[in-house]
Amino acid sequence: MSTMADDDYDQFSAASQISSILLNSVQSIDSAKEAHDAPILTTVLGASRILHHLKSRAISFCSEDAMGASDDNVITKIDAHNCSKNENDHSLNESLTLLTCDAIAAKDALHELVHRVNLSRKQSKKSSGHAWKALEFVASPTLSADSEANELSTALALLAVGLALSMNSADASTTKMIAGAILPGEWKHRFNQSEKFQKSDGDHSERAANVHAMAHSMARATTLGLLRLASDKSVQSANGNHNIDLQIVAKIENAFSVGTFGRTLNAGKEDEVLSKAAAGLVASVLNGNNGDADFAHDIGHAPLISNDIIAPVLSIISNIRPWSFVRVEGLVKLACSMDLWHSAELLCDAAIDTVLSSLPTSTTQNGLKPRGEEMGSFLADSLISSLPRNSIAHLAAGVIIDVAFDNRLYRRADVFASEYYFFGGPERFAEARYLHACDTIDKLIKKRKVQIIDKQIERVDEMVARVREDSRRCGYQTRWHGEGGATETMSVRIREFSFRRLRASNMHAAATRLAKLWDMHYDHDPFQMMEELEKRRLTYLQWDDEECPGCSTSADESGPLPLPELISNPDDLLIQFPLLGGGGGGTVGFDCEFHESIPFVALLQLSTTKNTLLIDIPALTLTKDGCDALRITVGKMFTRSSDAQRVIGFACKEDIKRLRASPCVGADHWFPQDEYPYVEDLRSIIAEVTPRLGGGLGLQHFGLSRACEAFLGKQLDKAEQCSDWATRPLSPEQREYAALDAWACAAIHSKITTKTEQIRMKEGSE
Structure with missing residues (x-):
């Protein structure tokens, strides 16, 4: 047979x-x-x-x-x-x-x-x-x-x-x-x-x-x-x-148009049967569950599934919109983490359309719901201010902009913050526009195209005017803070940033032209530079500030401690790495800098509250000795096989991704590949403890600079973040910024630990 x-x-x-x-x-x-x-x-x-x-x-x-x-x-x-x-x-x-x-x-x-x-x-x-x-x-x-x-x-x-x-x-x-x-x-x-x-x-x-x-x-x-x-x-x-x-x-x-047809049959509401099936697909593809829609709420890290599977799933979800069964913000974050930005936009658009569809029919203009800046004239002021700040539209828009920030994709963040202005919020819009301008100006100066710098300044001026007017007109409770600092001063500071960059490049003629255009004074003598530096010391963290790594604590030291040098040699790494075990209660803050010219990390910073290391990843990964040194130091730390009790980063998912993608000479990669590294996210820690420490911190949306201001008393100057981290040697300004970036993670965590312990002891005594 x-x-x-x-x-x-x-x-x-x-x-x-x-x-x-x-x-x-x-x-x-x-x-x-x-x-x-x-x-x-x-x-x-x-x-x-x-x-x-x-x-x-x-x-x-x-x-x-x-x-x-x-x-x-x-x-x-x-x-x-x-x-x-x-x-x-x-x-x-x-x-x-x-x-x-x-x-x-x-x-x-x-x-x-x-x-x-x-x-x-x-x-x-x-x-x-x-x-x-x-x-x-x-x-x-x-x-x-x-x-x-x-x-x-x-x-x-x-x-x-x-x-x-x-x-x-x-x-x-x-x-x-x-x-x-x-x-x-x-x-x-x-x-x-x-x-x-x-x-x-x-x-x-x-x-x-x-x-x-x-x-x-x-x-x-x-x-x-x-x-x-x-x-x-x-x-x-x-x-x-x-x-x-x-x-x-x-x-x-x-x-x-199955999703649209389903909503038509249900008077604009979700088609529950279809929605459950779509959510079951999400649960099956992402979590391995057998079509159980209840599991679709829990969306973890990006699964090891190809984009050819994830992209159509997200397209289906965008059209069917099963928001009762899936968290749209989790799917947006997943799409961004897999570089499926178009899919992330589809999800955001669907979430926003769902919220707008719930508004009175008199506001829909024959069903047309414009996006971006057109929405300001489309919605009445009272409706703009009355939209709930925790709607699915706000959550989705906030995620796509924040992930662009975390990946340092400032142009993309600017586009999203502009397009989703009324849902991402004026703070994100101001931050994106300012950092995008800084990044663009830095590139223009390197390319000697300084004649169009003023166009970037105009964009920042327009942003400040718009945010100020919308805050007055629509009643936004704007805190005037973003990663770039106080929004109301961004017009002045973007000009100062341009002058500093031009002065450092010896392009004084271009700076003088811009000073006349802006009706400002420009002088490149040392005295003015010292005056500007003193002004910045009052606003931003400095290497030699009290409690900062460069602060002199010994009577024998007459000045601040020197900035850390870049470690590019395997022997130097092996000698200096044990310094991280001394001080800081076993907590090591970490951060990475990268540049669009290379797909991996350009600089790794590790710091306790006392000691900081700047590690040259591109140089060390050129040789087997360098990779071996990284494996028994950095790699060991990120697998919890070292003296560090905690490794703390801030919104560090992209950092981990790029560390894993870094080159390696040898069979075994120096950075852990098979398991999620031993890292805690400071942003999540702050969000968890903020209600306990007091609601006055204003950290519902924040970056590391804002967190530094809340916990350490000053902002972190983010201007150097936009610089070229692939060039060598690094400037003193770059080294100072990089060192403080990692140190701030350890220092903020130390402050949180101290405050939490004080509250616990107080509650115990009562």
Whole structure:
């Protein structure tokens, strides 16, 4: 007795799944308006004829024997007798089986068409373009509503072939190309613009609405079935991959606007059944749960799954919007961490649209909800000020901007903060605009393009004016603090920043021109430099401030302690690393600096409250000795195998990512790769203890500079953060900033520990 081949079994399994989903889809027509106008059996058989015609056109495009193998598949063999029956003799199940066969055969024929067209081209780079034209030539006239098939049959044919494509194929790129040619960008427009359709019925609008409702109903049931199938671990392949191509599922959902249709049926609210299925997919893909939507709330670190799986999942979530079952801010953070910024924007847009949809209809301007600066004139002042600050829109917008900050992508942060101004808040907008300007000015000076510096200054001036006016007009409770410092003084400080950079580059003529333009005084003599330095000492932490690492504590020392030198030699690292064990209660603060010119860390800073090390990662990773030294020092510390009781960073996820990506000479990487490093996030610690220490700290949104001001009495000057950390040697200003960045983490943690202990003792005595 012969056994069924694995390929045959896979085809039977796929066919069974497709038929089951199609059955639920066509049965969903019963609940659509005026379903009797399109009997189910007629619709199914019409769809089958369309797909049979599609397969025939694909075969005829190639040579006569091109598609012999495609008609030989096991499903067609078993069910070929159905094709010879009279249509009146078909039952619904038989018709669906025939439709399934035609869908699989059409898919195989299209795959063969692409394969043969690509083989026929000598220039492989252009082959995909020719294959695309061939697909359009075959598909376009076939999948258009005409007199031979009604519009509902065409919609069902599209869903059937989409289902066949969604079952994982060995050639994913070809499948994606075929889906792009077959599945429409938006289904309803194809038929609204169909001349034959408009002439076929006198009352076009009413009939179109009925057809659209039934087609959407079928598409919703199809999407629902695919989501459940993709979430079911029992139907996944042996290697752990999903048997369902989620990119095709996303295309089907988007083509038929399934999410929008679901909200329309539910008066703007979530489609609970569809939402649970979408949340179950998130739980399955991210957490490994078997489609349990309750687990979708807990989204941890970025999973080891390809972007080709995560991106379509996020697209589906953006359209269906199951906010009752998933945390949108967690998904936005996940998307950003995987460099899926477009997906993160889709999630933010969906969250914002959900919030705006809840506003009174008088504010919607015929349903159009503008974004960015246009929203200011779109919403009334009273509505802007009344929007809840903890809505999903505020949470999502805050996350995408904050992650851009953490990655030091200042241009991107500026774009997001501008686009989501009314939800990210004026503080984030001010911080992003200021740091983006600093970063751009620094680059312009290096490129000797100083003539356009004033344009950056104008952008900062406009930002300050806008934030001030909106704070007055809309009643924002603005704290006037961002990572760049007090917002109201940013116009002055961005000019001072420009003068300092120009002075350091000996570009005094350019600085003088700008001083005249801004009606300011510029002088590059030493006395003025000392005066400016003294002003900055009052605002920003200095290396030799009291309690800072450079403060002299010995009577024998007449001045501040020297700045730490850059450690670029393995022997120096081994000698100086033990200094981190002396002082600081076993707590080591860490930070990394990086530059867009290299994909890894340019500088690693480690500091207790007493001692600081600046480690030159690019230099040390050039040799095996350097990597070995890093492994037994830094690597050991981050695996909790050293004297350090705690390693503290601030919003350090990107730092860890870049440390892992750093070069290494040798088999074993010097930085831990297989487990999450032994690191605590100071931002999370502060957020947790702030209510206990007192609500007056104002740290609902903050950066390290703001945290320094709250706990250490002065801000951390972030101007050097925008400098080129890949250059050598580092300037004294860069070394001071880098040392204080790591020291601040240890110092703030020490302050928190002391204050918490004092509160505990006080509560104990009472």
